[in-house]
Amino acid sequence: ETKAFQVDGQFDSAQYKSLLARAGLSPASYEQQLRYDLLNRELTSAIESSTIVSVSEAEHLIQLEQQKRDAAIGKISYQTFLDDNAVSDSEMKTYYENNMARFMLPAQVDIEYISLSVSSIAEKLTPTEEVLRAFYEDNLGQFMRPEQRKVSHILIESDKEAAIKILTAVKHRLDQGEQFATIAEELSQDTGSAGQGGDLGYIQKGVMEDDNFDKALFSLMEVGQVSEIVETSYGYHLLKLTDIQAVEQKSLLSVKEEVSRRYQQQEAEKIFFEQAEVLAELSYEYPDTLTVAADALDIPIQSTGFFSKSQTEIAGIAANKKVNAAAFSDEVLNERLNSAVIELSDQAVVVIRHKAYQPAKQSMLAEVEQEIRSELSLQYAQQRVKEAGETILQKIQQGGDPASLLSQYEWHTQQTLSRREQPFSYEILEQLYRMQKPLQSPNYHGFIDDEGNYIILVLYSVITPEKQKLTEADRAELLPYLEQNQGRSELAAFINSLKESADIAIIQP
Incomplete structure (x- = not known):
């Protein structure tokens, strides 16, 4: 069901193996880790969900809290x-003489580098009006305002049985002619919208990040229609459709900046991958200089200034762990060769080479x-x-x-x-x-x-205040919360007991 492993909605074996290979995993190791994660999740869930807090315990905890x-x-x-x-x-x-090792300055390197990124390429692109119009017309689907629906809701966050009971009663009240907004103000547990009669404003698909919510809302056919009870990641709802704004094509004038930005991004990505190949080839063919690649790509050679391997506060590319490791590698530091192309992100790469070296030295007392x-x-x-x-x-x-x-x-x-x-x-x-x-x-x-x-x-x-009796509403809201917290505590205690009973040996290198 992992979408990353799918092509056109179906599991694809080649895609699966390719993605795992990029992450340095084999199918066997990934599946073993997945089994371990599922077993661990089942154990965690079993311990956390088995905890029961009685009403008397809850009342005592409230008394202590107050x-x-x-x-x-x-x-x-x-x-x-x-x-x-x-x-x-x-x-x-x-103190200085007793702690001299602490005041050793570590070895430092200064590297030079050439970097290539989609963003830097995009900044240099200046498309003409004709180019932008052609791009807009070729990609009309990207510049449409999708259908939006105005919706109000009543949210109940209790357990399923209690929520369905409450919302079923709400449906009956609506059938008797009561106003949706009035009931939402009275019962909805969404504090952000209850005061506005449950109004959530205009929503397009995907905004709520819940498939059940989208499916229920966009299956309503008429303005004023109320959904059946909907279970989502937020709780249980009744949805009322209050308006529909149809799909609308945006004019070029209204989205000109967006058209320009998308064109620059798309073209820059094409150029980036082409230039990244050139960078890899030239920095490998001419391993003792960055000048050839820099001249061919019209990219300046920059330098970082001195930094150490263990330094935590570093500015620029030297802060990248891959760059730091490469700078102190035998290939770059001792053999004085260009590094391989280092991927800073999926849209930025860099090649580095050694510029200068400062060996470790003792700081003077002064x-x-x-x-x-x-x-x-x-x-x-x-x-x-x-x-x-x-x-x-x-x-x-x-x-x-x-x-x-x-x-x-x-x-x-x-x-x-x-x-x-x-x-x-x-x-x-x-x-x-x-x-x-x-x-x-x-x-x-x-x-x-x-x-x-x-x-x-x-x-x-x-x-200490007098112990107060819990109402039904308090029980529905408080007991699950207390049981969840108690479950986490019991899980932590279980893990600690495993650690204490485990036979652990630490082998020093």
Whole structure:
């Protein structure tokens, strides 16, 4: 059923083998991988779909979700302790000498190259009015506005049984004379269109990216007609056809820019494939120069500037993994030959050759002095903020006043906080909600957050609301969501158990 393997809607063995060969796969290896993927999908689906969350569990989870905590929060920023001047020259020198391998500059190359792309060729094409008119008339089908249908819908996102029950009742109400738009405003779960009576505007085939939706909409014969219940990837619908705009031929004047762009693209693709062959032939026949190919194709020779094999921030073609690998290959780096044609995309290629080389070398202390100073300053700041935070936390636990002890830092006084309270980070609130409920006196907790700051939490009380009974609508909406999340958790636990029980050996090269 894979469309890429089909010709005229039918599976084609030659197409199948050709596409696999381009991807470096044999039919046997591809089919084995496909079997593995299907088995893996079946196992995943079996675990995720077998989870059941009871109504009582759901009510308890909602109760926990709505729980609030009465707390105060202090923050000691590591930046308070940053001080480059605190790092002595001797400390910096010692760090440099102990980490010299880290301050090695890797080998670098500078390459020259000629590139060829459809876009660069298209930019040079300037078609005349006569050429554009001829192209337009030869391709009238490309410049037609397809049929568009204006549609309103009522969407129900519940499970199939509940959705069909609701939409069947809607059909009955429509038969009794109620307005489609009124019911859509009342029941449709598409929040984007419900307020407009379910109006989705004008739609052409393919826009909704759902075959069932298109089939149902474009099978309606008359304006005002309502479809039967339609199941799509979005949920379950009733569709009402409210207008039809027929196919319309666009004039050359109205689509002149599009005609020009399509002509340039089509012609540029033809020229590109012709020139790519010339580039491959000449760069191979004259392996010690790019000049011959550049002159024949009227393409400038460019250079990248120096870059290393492991460098992450590189501009231009050197950022391409294939180009980077070729630049450091034995053929280009040592034998000084032109590379083979490198495909950057299906519409761009390049040939490179060596220009200059810089061997790896040790950075001098003076060159990395500021980097070392900043790093040591950060290490000292992280150490000092931890010491300061732990000292203040200990004093608070011994009866000290948190507001006074944290007066020179950031202090948020006692307040009631939900699980998603702004402006506190998810990390802080997660730590707060892990703390045990205090009995007679507040509970205290300190930790280093992801940014390196020391956070002090003071929990005074836990506020838990009364458990609320779920309505039928809440159950239909909430239980599938909770079961899906629980299923994912159980799948993750299953995978972790397999990892723990597996006998894994790591062989170092």
